[in-house]
Amino acid sequence: MILVTGGCGFIGSAFILDWLAQDREPVLNLDLLTYAGHPGNLQALQSHSGYRFVRGDIGDQALLAALLREHRPRAIVHLAAESHVDRSIAGPDPFIQTNVVGTTRLLQAAHGHWSRLPPAEAAAFRFLNVSTDEVFGSLGADDPAFSETHPYRPNSPYSASKASADHFARAWCHTFGLPVITTNCSNNYGPRQFPEKLIPLVIHHALAGRPLPVYGDGLQVRDWLHVNDHCSALRTVLDQGRPGETYNIGGRSERTNLEVVHAICRVLDEARPGRRHAELIRHVDDRCGHDRRYAIDDRKIASQLGWKPAVAFEQGIRDTVQWYLANSDWVASIHSGAYRQGAPQSNPARHSA
Ligand code: NAD
Ligand code: TYD
DSSP states (O other): OEEEESTTSHHHHHHHHHHHHTTOSOEEEEEOOOTTOOGGGGGGGTTOTTEEEEEOOTTOHHHHHHHHHHHOOSEEEEOOOOOOHHHHHHOOHHIIIIIIIIHHHHHHHHHHHHHTSOHHHHHHOEEEEEEEGGGGOOOOTTSOOBOTTSOOOOOSHHHHHHHHHHHHHHHHHHHHOOOEEEEEEOEEESTTOOTTSHHHHHHHHHHHTOOEEEETTSOOEEEEEEHHHHHHHHHHHHHHOOTTOEEEEOOSOEEEHHHHHHHHHHHHHHHSTTOOGGGGEEEEOOOTTOOOBOOBOOHHHHHHHOOOOOOOHHHHHHHHHHHHHHTHHHHHHHHHSGGGTTOOOBOTTTOOO
16 A cells, blocks of 8 residues: 555645546555645545545654554655645744654654565655755746756745755655655646635635735746646656656646736636626735746656646646536635534544554
8 A cells, every 4th residue: 555645635635536546556644634634625535445544643653653564555655744835934833843843754754664674565665755846946037947956945934844854855865775756846736726825716716706816916937737747747756766866747837827817717707707807806915035936847757757747727727717616615615614524533444553
């Protein structure tokens, strides 16, 4: 089986749903169910024989040791994190605790598990550390895109905490031999993204007729990667990536924030004729230390592992808006807080740690 951390979040839930839809090995999902963890994301797997859930903290060493001893995963896909830049500016402590301390505890536990595996299993074991392009800092308009050798220059507390985690992951590989692979991907979008992030927030506000907040001039550039493409890239790296290497993953879709907001408005205008959603755009105060541009040079993963994104941004954003239109209950459950009620502690029938 594989252990996925943070599987109730946006990317983690997409990863587990895709993984089990392809009849791969069973998955153990370790998730603390913070505000960002939505148990309903994996509702469809409740009675799936290959899915197990444990509510717990990646910083809990005793729990990690028990889980690894009991389940003996052949890989760890580490997605659990505090992930929102604005929250890291308002209060960095949980970012340090989960992204830095938590990741380090997970690396320690993984090392203990890996070092007790028989040689063939140890050779096949992988620790996949899922990171972000934000660790590289900000690019100017004409700078070349981030390659894997671009220096780390994180600017926000979020990106500093992810950069720190990446350095520890590298150290556990270099010093202890743990077969770690790190991926640095660009901004994901798609279904089930927590509605504090740009795309779901704009969709939600537009549907409610509320202002669409664009930070500063809105000309900051991000590369947008559909979450399904990200999941296929992670599977590729897990299957074929080389321990000790890092791989950049992008969507080949650089857009300014204003372009993204207008793209969403166009799809909504078609879906709800008679309204001009772009009239709701409002420029608001800029984010402190706002990075100007991120861009991914994906030549390494393309040439060495044969992976490239399949979803064009225009189609991906159309599908994403349609998903939010068809799943208004999902967003409503977050705004009402209902998604946190009755959250499972774990699946006791299948877990005895
Ligand atoms: P998310 O915020 O939607 O989900 C994070 C999940 O981690 C939640 O389910 C939460 O409950 C869980 N979690 C948080 N702290 C935990 C802890 N201490 N122990 C166990 N579980 C904990 O995040 P996401 O957008 O799905 O991102 C997943 C990973 O991908 C993160 O590492 C993030 O840094 C990285 N990433 C995300 C993006 C993006 O655009 N969303 C881009 C690049 C990299
Ligand atoms: P976000 O989704 O928070 O991702 P990240 O900060 O990790 O890139 O933001 C994407 C971009 O959109 C970023 O440049 C900040 C901007 N933004 C807005 O202009 N308005 C908003 O309300 C939000 C949440 C983000």
